[in-house]
Amino acid sequence: MSAFLTPHVASLPATVPFVGPEAQERQRGRRFAARIGANESVFGPSPLALAAMQRAAGEVWQYPDPENYDLRQALATLHAIDPGHIQIGEGIDTLLGYLCRMTVAPGVNVVTSDGAYPTFNYHVAGYGGTLHRVPYRDDHEDLAGLLAMVREHDARVLYLSNPDNPMGTWHNAERITDLVANLPDTCLLLLDEAYVECAPAGTAPDIAPDTPNVIRLRTFSKVYGMAGARVGYAIGPRDLIASFDRIRNHFGMTRIAQAGALAALQDQEWLAGVISDIAIARDTIAGIARAHGLTPLPSATNFVTVDCGRDGAFARRVLAGLIDRDIFVRMPFVAPQDRCIRIGCGTSWDMALLSEHLSGALADASSEV
Amino acid sequence: MSAFLTPHVASLPATVPFVGPEAQERQRGRRFAARIGANESVFGPSPLALAAMQRAAGEVWQYPDPENYDLRQALATLHAIDPGHIQIGEGIDTLLGYLCRMTVAPGVNVVTSDGAYPTFNYHVAGYGGTLHRVPYRDDHEDLAGLLAMVREHDARVLYLSNPDNPMGTWHNAERITDLVANLPDTCLLLLDEAYVECAPAGTAPDIAPDTPNVIRLRTFSKVYGMAGARVGYAIGPRDLIASFDRIRNHFGMTRIAQAGALAALQDQEWLAGVISDIAIARDTIAGIARAHGLTPLPSATNFVTVDCGRDGAFARRVLAGLIDRDIFVRMPFVAPQDRCIRIGCGTSWDMALLSEHLSGALADASSEV
Numbered sequence: 001m002s003a004f005l006t007p008h009v010a011s012l013p014a015t016v017p018f019v020g021p022e023a024q025e026r027q028r029g030r031r032f033a034a035r036i037g038a039n040e041s042v043f044g045p046s047p048l049a050l051a052a053m054q055r056a057a058g059e060v061w062q063y064p065d066p067e068n069y070d071l072r073q074a075l076a077t078l079h080a081i082d083p084g085h086i087q088i089g090e091g092i093d094t095l096l097g098y099l100c101r102m103t104v105a106p107g108v109n110v111v112t113s114d115g116a117y118p119t120f121n122y123h124v125a126g127y128g129g130t131l132h133r134v135p136y137r138d139d140h141e142d143l144a145g146l147l148a149m150v151r152e153h154d155a156r157v158l159y160l161s162n163p164d165n166p167m168g169t170w171h172n173a174e175r176i177t178d179l180v181a182n183l184p185d186t187c188l189l190l191l192d193e194a195y196v197e198c199a200p201a202g203t204a205p206d207i208a209p210d211t212p213n214v215i216r217l218r219t220f221s222k223v224y225g226m227a228g229a230r231v232g233y234a235i236g237p238r239d240l241i242a243s244f245d246r247i248r249n250h251f252g253m254t255r256i257a258q259a260g261a262l263a264a265l266q267d268q269e270w271l272a273g274v275i276s277d278i279a280i281a282r283d284t285i286a287g288i289a290r291a292h293g294l295t296p297l298p299s300a301t302n303f304v305t306v307d308c309g310r311d312g313a314f315a316r317r318v319l320a321g322l323i324d325r326d327i328f329v330r331m332p333f334v335a336p337q338d339r340c341i342r343i344g345c346g347t348s349w350d351m352a353l354l355s356e357h358l359s360g361a362l363a364d365a366s367s368e369v
Numbered sequence: 370m371s372a373f374l375t376p377h378v379a380s381l382p383a384t385v386p387f388v389g390p391e392a393q394e395r396q397r398g399r400r401f402a403a404r405i406g407a408n409e410s411v412f413g414p415s416p417l418a419l420a421a422m423q424r425a426a427g428e429v430w431q432y433p434d435p436e437n438y439d440l441r442q443a444l445a446t447l448h449a450i451d452p453g454h455i456q457i458g459e460g461i462d463t464l465l466g467y468l469c470r471m472t473v474a475p476g477v478n479v480v481t482s483d484g485a486y487p488t489f490n491y492h493v494a495g496y497g498g499t500l501h502r503v504p505y506r507d508d509h510e511d512l513a514g515l516l517a518m519v520r521e522h523d524a525r526v527l528y529l530s531n532p533d534n535p536m537g538t539w540h541n542a543e544r545i546t547d548l549v550a551n552l553p554d555t556c557l558l559l560l561d562e563a564y565v566e567c568a569p570a571g572t573a574p575d576i577a578p579d580t581p582n583v584i585r586l587r588t589f590s591k592v593y594g595m596a597g598a599r600v601g602y603a604i605g606p607r608d609l610i611a612s613f614d615r616i617r618n619h620f621g622m623t624r625i626a627q628a629g630a631l632a633a634l635q636d637q638e639w640l641a642g643v644i645s646d647i648a649i650a651r652d653t654i655a656g657i658a659r660a661h662g663l664t665p666l667p668s669a670t671n672f673v674t675v676d677c678g679r680d681g682a683f684a685r686r687v688l689a690g691l692i693d694r695d696i697f698v699r700m701p702f703v704a705p706q707d708r709c710i711r712i713g714c715g716t717s718w719d720m721a722l723l724s725e726h727l728s729g730a731l732a733d734a735s736s737e738v
Contacts, residue, residue: 001608003555003581004471004472004526004557005609009472009612009615012615014615015615016614019435020433020436022438038431040432044430045429045430050427053429057422057625058413060413061409061412063389063409065391065392069395091618091621093620102373102374102378103375104375105377108375126616157373212372225429228425228430228431228623229624230620230621246382246383247378249459250385252463254623255598256422
């Protein structure tokens with residue numbers, strides 16, 4: 001190990017939160033036929049966004065606007081809030097990294113659900129915080145349990161995704177509002193709403209943006225169909241939002257992503273169409289699962305988590321069987337949620353492949369015991 | 370200030386290393402006519418890169434490959450080294466931030482030139498390091514002075530850009546090799562070679578990539594004409610290169626940037642053309658400067674730093690006069706280098722505007738005393 005590393009960085013594992021499907025493809029020596037494992041949006045971005053990105057490529061010799069001014073203004077209009085409540089970054093991952101850098105240090109306690117977002121955990125460890133994990137309850141993040149854990153450890157940060165990844169389940173706005181009302185004011189809630197655009201009405205709570213201890217996180221990677229452009233944003237109190245400027249990489253966004261996201265916001269009709277496509281695909285996945293004797297969990301996201309009805313070892317075999325059949329899917333990491341596999345909303349072609357190959361994967365998984 | 374910040378982050382100023390030209394345009398209420406202030410490449414990227422980015426926009430719904438595998442392989446081929454010596458990031462800025470996070474902590478001494486890259490200084494401060502600055506000598510970074518300062522403070526990190534920004538001057542490969550040979554092995558050299566592709570042959574030293582205390586930094590923002598795509602890379606020893614994986618944002622690169630950079634590497638002919646365009650533009654700037662009684666410094670970069678012949682106050686007035694005339698330029702921050710303004714290589718249209726307006730800016734600057 002290099003002698004130049006700080007003791008803390010030297011103590012960190014060189015882990016990767018996620019192995020990409022491209023790495024699996026390289027290892028397998030062939031491409032996936034269906035790419036429905038990373039909660040991407042196969043429905044793609046608005047044609048307006050695509051055109052804007054292609055146009056912006058023509059001025060790629062110019063650095064991006066480090067203030068993300070136009071996009072921040074447009075998001076402020078969308079949410080009917082002041083731009084001073086909005087910070088833009090290279091995806092929610094980057095924003096979570098900045099938030100951890102801003103708030104987490106050795107001795108700081110952080111609470112999350114056991115089996116929730118690995119990249120958040122990676123950043124907490126990266127800044128030396130202590131992570132306390134609360135098990136899921138009935139495949140939902142356990143709001144009461146999270147709150148109790150925050151109190152027990154006087155946690156400075158609580159991470160919650162609503163709707164949840166990897167389970168797809170959700171709490172309605174009232175329950176989130178209650179959580180916020182009961183949260184100690186010494187604890188900052190990071191509310192990851194990556195999937196909220198495709199959740200039922202009444203899922204996104206009405207939280208005043210100047211609430212001092214809530215940061216909401218949104219993304220263009222899911223319903224907006226722009227995961228490859230790396231655009232996310234945070235909504236929160238002015239002082240915290242302004243504090244990103246102390247540490248962030250001011251020129252981190254690409255000029256092309258800025259232009260694409262800005263154009264995507266202008267096409268809410270496209271977004272509505274995608275949301276409808278997602279709802280149809282969710283039903284399709286649920287139907288395929290049921291037809292094979294499996295139990296689809298209710299989902300407010302662009303994927304459906306499917307209970308394979310046995311233990312983690314069995315679900316891992318089902319997953320391996322699908323991957324062998326060129327269908328890229330993933331699954332929860334932690335028991336008992338690892339009895340499930342997570343299937344993304346796909347095109348009708350993707351769904352047909354799933355339907356075609358699921359029984360083979362199940363048969364193999366059953367016979368391998 | 371938010372109560373959630375760590376004491377160190379709370380102590381940091383909310384400074385911005387650079388104000389973008391877009392912010393100046395918003396303030397002025399009108400666009401610049403010539404954008405030659407940020408060392409961008411007005412000659413743009415290879416048409417192959419442009420086409421690749423426009424194609425990649427069509428698959429922007431997919432996350433990028435977090436390993437940047439294809440681009441790393443191609444860079445390894447270009448430099449005839451193993452990909453294990455290469456790390457890719459969202460521009461040199463991001464890589465410098467990661468390197469500071471990996472190596473700098475309170476109590477760690479870092480050496481740079483006084484008036485060199487503000488973004489590096491920002492990251493050093495951001496991780497609590499102590500910065501020691503060495504004045505330029507004859508408008509060059511002072512290698513002997515830097516080395517002495519490293520020894521005096523037992524510095525862990527030395528930052529050097531060669532060719533230099535903002536002065537445009539450079540040291541030949543032998544002098545850099547000597548510096549490396551004389552550097553204590555407890556000091557890591559960050560050798561920023563952002564401009565090296567357009568420097569005279571014999572500027573880039575031959576440093577074995579497994580030299581344990583040298584990281585070289587390269588970018589697609591300058592000669593490759595892709596500043597808006599945010600692509601940089603580091604070359605260095607395997608252990609340090611692998612250590613980026615402990616802390617980096619694995620999904621930070623955009624898929625479009627990956628594709629663009631990969632295609633750009635395939636068009637070395639375009640690169641040669643740009644390098645030739647840069648050389649011509651440098652001569653043009655030098656000629657315009659001389660015709661106005663100013664002294665152009667020799668340059669190995671895509672800009673020419675021009676000595677306005679008086680003090681910093683005068684040069685700032687000249688700069689203001691050019692900006693008033695819709696010509697975006699910048700200048701060194703620190704005396705006595707701030708007697709200069711820094712003019713980027715432009716199109717012939719940009720150069721004509723410069724030629725047209727420089728005398729007015731100079732006349733105003735002289736009369737304002």
